[in-house]
Amino acid sequence: MAATVRERRRQETTDAILRSARTHLEQAGVEGVTLRAVARDLDIAVSALYRYVDSRDDLLTELLVEAFTEHADAVDAAVDEALADDAEDVAAAIAAGLRAYRAWSVAHPAQFGLAFGAPVPGYHAPAGRTMAVAVRPGGRIMGLFATAHERGLVDEEVLTARAATLDDGTAAGFDALAARQSYPLPAPAIALAVDAFVRVHGFTVMEVFGQLRPLVMPADAYYEQLLTELVASLGLSRAS
Amino acid sequence: MAATVRERRRQETTDAILRSARTHLEQAGVEGVTLRAVARDLDIAVSALYRYVDSRDDLLTELLVEAFTEHADAVDAAVDEALADDAEDVAAAIAAGLRAYRAWSVAHPAQFGLAFGAPVPGYHAPAGRTMAVAVRPGGRIMGLFATAHERGLVDEEVLTARAATLDDGTAAGFDALAARQSYPLPAPAIALAVDAFVRVHGFTVMEVFGQLRPLVMPADAYYEQLLTELVASLGLSRAS
DNA sequence: GACTCGCGAGAACACTGTTCACACAAGAGA
DNA sequence: TCTCTTGTGTGAACAGTGTTCTCGCGAGTC
Numbered sequence: 001m002a003a004t005v006r007e008r009r010r011q012e013t014t015d016a017i018l019r020s021a022r023t024h025l026e027q028a029g030v031e032g033v034t035l036r037a038v039a040r041d042l043d044i045a046v047s048a049l050y051r052y053v054d055s056r057d058d059l060l061t062e063l064l065v066e067a068f069t070e071h072a073d074a075v076d077a078a079v080d081e082a083l084a085d086d087a088e089d090v091a092a093a094i095a096a097g098l099r100a101y102r103a104w105s106v107a108h109p110a111q112f113g114l115a116f117g118a119p120v121p122g123y124h125a126p127a128g129r130t131m132a133v134a135v136r137p138g139g140r141i142m143g144l145f146a147t148a149h150e151r152g153l154v155d156e157e158v159l160t161a162r163a164a165t166l167d168d169g170t171a172a173g174f175d176a177l178a179a180r181q182s183y184p185l186p187a188p189a190i191a192l193a194v195d196a197f198v199r200v201h202g203f204t205v206m207e208v209f210g211q212l213r214p215l216v217m218p219a220d221a222y223y224e225q226l227l228t229e230l231v232a233s234l235g236l237s238r239a240s
Numbered sequence: 241m242a243a244t245v246r247e248r249r250r251q252e253t254t255d256a257i258l259r260s261a262r263t264h265l266e267q268a269g270v271e272g273v274t275l276r277a278v279a280r281d282l283d284i285a286v287s288a289l290y291r292y293v294d295s296r297d298d299l300l301t302e303l304l305v306e307a308f309t310e311h312a313d314a315v316d317a318a319v320d321e322a323l324a325d326d327a328e329d330v331a332a333a334i335a336a337g338l339r340a341y342r343a344w345s346v347a348h349p350a351q352f353g354l355a356f357g358a359p360v361p362g363y364h365a366p367a368g369r370t371m372a373v374a375v376r377p378g379g380r381i382m383g384l385f386a387t388a389h390e391r392g393l394v395d396e397e398v399l400t401a402r403a404a405t406l407d408d409g410t411a412a413g414f415d416a417l418a419a420r421q422s423y424p425l426p427a428p429a430i431a432l433a434v435d436a437f438v439r440v441h442g443f444t445v446m447e448v449f450g451q452l453r454p455l456v457m458p459a460d461a462y463y464e465q466l467l468t469e470l471v472a473s474l475g476l477s478r479a480s
Numbered sequence: 481g482a483c484t485c486g487c488g489a490g491a492a493c494a495c496t497g498t499t500c501a502c503a504c505a506a507g508a509g510a
Numbered sequence: 511t512c513t514c515t516t517g518t519g520t521g522a523a524c525a526g527t528g529t530t531c532t533c534g535c536g537a538g539t540c
């Protein structure tokens with residue numbers, strides 16, 4: 001509480017550094033995030049930056065966490081809005097979340113690339129800081145699916161069909177995942193959710209990284225159709 | 241034919257440069273591909289490299305093309321082997337190709353990252369040199385699927401079901417793709433193939449980039465199950 | 481009022497890609 | 511065989527990069 005003047009000033013320049021770095025990330029990609037460029041923006045010596053940032057990697061980590069957080073926030077916001085519209089329609093909430101998953105990614109390609117692209121040259125994200133926030137979108141969707149499962153909205157036939165194709169090892173892995181993350185779902189249900197998530201993420205990656213354009217022209221329509229198919233594949237029907 | 245001595249020596253050092261660059265790519269990622277490191281390997285001045293390579297980007301392009309080519313070769317080899325085993329079992333050939341698609345990627349993460357990861361900082365691949373080879377695996381699978389379609393091996397019900405979920409815009413895009421690449425397939429069939437390909441590529445990307453490990457533990461078993469499901473989703477049944 | 485210590489500056493080092501003028505030697509043509 | 515073009519290699523230089531030092535200043539603290 002005491003040294004608020006110093007602390008506030010420190011926080012301000014820290015924020016300014018992050019804002020500058022973010023701008024350069026968006027405009028020029030990871031390679032554009034340069035300590036000297038940031039220093040120029042703040043009209044400061046490069047060495048002064050080291051009072052606020054341990055290294056360039058540290059700065060990238062900050063941007064990475066920010067990206068993960070905003071991505072997860074976007075998904076959360078979409079889910080919340082859908083639930084506010086109709087709290088009973090879990091299927092619609094899941095679709096909204098997955099829709100936002102892609103929408104944010106397409107709108108923020110540089111951040112998405114930093115978060116989900118090939119490991120940045122020479123930079124290895126510290127799992128400690130990123131892991132927790134990286135799994136937030138998946139966790140939210142999984143939570144919704146668990147609610148649906150509890151309410152008996154998940155088609156039993158779909159579950160048994162998935163169980164039939166599930167080998168013991170994979171099932172054990174899913175059970176472990178459920179236990180670790182406290183998902184109240186049986187292995188076949190986890191499998192269905194992972195199936196869907198892989199498709200969503202795969203599509204998003206391909207679109208953002210430009211591997212989709214040669215294949216699918218109107219990506220929006222295709223993705224919408226994919227979403228309805230995914231909801232069905234989860235054994236859910238668009239309620240109400 | 242004449243100046244073979246010079247030309248052979250030139251080819252040799254060019255190859256040595258590429259081999260050195262490739263080693264550094266595999267061992268240290270893209271950032272490890274450094275003109276100075278290559279020059280040290282060949283015990284040569286850095287500036288001498290510019291006699292063989294236009295720029296570092298040019299060298300990366302060479303590595304990129306090599307990666308795409310080897311990836312496609314791996315898929316081709318697997319398909320050929322499967323066809324040699326049983327030329328009639330197109331489903332098995334498709335599965336073999338998609339299996340190789342992932343296997344090569346997992347075995348060569350650095351090359352895969354260069355080819356399919358986030359755009360490398362400051363480097364933009366020239367579409368002219370890469371596009372043709374980048375689409376080879378997809379093209380091969382699509383060709384197999386076309387053969388299956390011609391032979392009437394594709395379940396009509398699956399096709400009509402897919403057609404029902406296909407909007408006009410996306411269908412037109414798929415028709416255009418078929419025409420452009422000379423795939424003798426109707427839009428719903430293209431849609432099925434693209435669906436499957438997105439899942440394969442999505443899974444592979446997630447595995448290579450480390451986003452799968454938290455979700456799916458024994459990736460091999462999961463992928464095998466995915467393959468059989470994909471073959472079924474294409475309306476094919478494992479023949480003979 | 482004295483003094484600590486957070487903050488900024490500037491130089492320096494080791495890297496990177498790229499370009500230049502220069503030298504040398506090997507192959508081509510006479 | 512002699513000349514001479516041309517391919518090849520060299521070292522220095524320039525403009526960048528991250529990072530680390532020493533040096534000060536001045537605002538907040540006691």
